[in-house]
Amino acid sequence: MLSRVADSLYWIGRYSERTETNAHILSTQLDHMIELSRSDANYEADWATIIKICGYFDEYRSKYDGYDLEKMIEYLLCDAENFNSITSMVESIRMNARNTRDILPNVLWEEWNDLYLSIKSTKHKDYSIILTNEFLNAIRKSFLTSSGIIDTLMTRDECFIFLKIGKWIERAEKTAIILNELLEKEEQLTRDFTATFALQLTHAFEEYTRRSRDRSNRKVLNFLISDMKCSRSIAHSIHQIKQAVIEVENGKYQDYSEEMFHALSKLEVSLQVDTALLTAGQIKQWVKDISKQCTDFGPIFCRTYYLTPPILIS
Numbered sequence: 001m002l003s004r005v006a007d008s009l010y011w012i013g014r015y016s017e018r019t020e021t022n023a024h025i026l027s028t029q030l031d032h033m034i035e036l037s038r039s040d041a042n043y044e045a046d047w048a049t050i051i052k053i054c055g056y057f058d059e060y061r062s063k064y065d066g067y068d069l070e071k072m073i074e075y076l077l078c079d080a081e082n083f084n085s086i087t088s089m090v091e092s093i094r095m096n097a098r099n100t101r102d103i104l105p106n107v108l109w110e111e112w113n114d115l116y117l118s119i120k121s122t123k124h125k126d127y128s129i130i131l132t133n134e135f136l137n138a139i140r141k142s143f144l145t146s147s148g149i150i151d152t153l154m155t156r157d158e159c160f161i162f163l164k165i166g167k168w169i170e171r172a173e174k175t176a177i178i179l180n181e182l183l184e185k186e187e188q189l190t191r192d193f194t195a196t197f198a199l200q201l202t203h204a205f206e207e208y209t210r211r212s213r214d215r216s217n218r219k220v221l222n223f224l225i226s227d228m229k230c231s232r233s234i235a236h237s238i239h240q241i242k243q244a245v246i247e248v249e250n251g252k253y254q255d256y257s258e259e260m261f262h263a264l265s266k267l268e269v270s271l272q273v274d275t276a277l278l279t280a281g282q283i284k285q286w287v288k289d290i291s292k293q294c295t296d297f298g299p300i301f302c303r304t305y306y307l308t309p310p311i312l313i314s
Helices: 003-033 043-054 057-063 069-078 086-099 106-121 129-153 158-189 195-201 205-211 217-226 234-248 255-271 280-304
Strands: none
Touching: 003 043, 003 069, 003 086, 003 129, 003 158, 003 195, 043 057, 043 069, 043 158, 057 069, 069 086, 069 129, 086 106, 086 129, 106 129, 158 195, 158 217, 158 234, 158 280, 195 205, 195 217, 217 234, 217 280, 234 255, 234 280, 255 280
């Protein structure tokens, strides 16, 4: 497989996962807002956390003053200069899909192209919670449909594997970022880590409640970090990545892939920690270390296979 093809497929996987997840997170925050007044002490801190998870806080503050709802939605939804905005990522997915049309199922290209054209033809000027949520739900349904098409119609070859690796790297990184930012917010507000909100943002609330009624902080952290049966956990994502790269390498460890496998092994060890043995401060540092390792893995993977590296803004 050509490097440019692998690059496009990898980034389709990452951007697809990021778009659906960011749309879900923004929708969850808008629902959460109904319970909060703009004068609530937590209003600005909650939105700052969402912007850090889905965008870049310093970039937002350099362009917009304060926490006006319309400005925040505009930045996360359709700001052309924010490459992590929903519309920017849909455009990037379409561009990469156009480069690999001979590999992807036609119906998949049509799904993404129709979504892109629909967004382009819609001037999103009304930032009311109801209309924005309708728009986000349409985005999420389109990407859930795309995921079903990929799983149903794509051949299980290297093209499929690189697309899936992008998805799992993105999911592990996003879950780690969510947990880290929520724990950092706790430090600022001196209030308890919001376990229920963490489950909602990671899209794992229904999965968790079907298995447990215990929503204690440590129980939820173990679930989202190290539970191999949780589809949104970091451990599950890392396992999927490792199995995929072993398949790409035909079960052999080459010199050029040594750094990548070392990073994966290090992450696996880091994830297997029982939070019952840690203090609150140690838990925060543990999650921060995991988040950094997940963020660092993307560039390592890209170097291994000569892909375009992620754009990292500190």
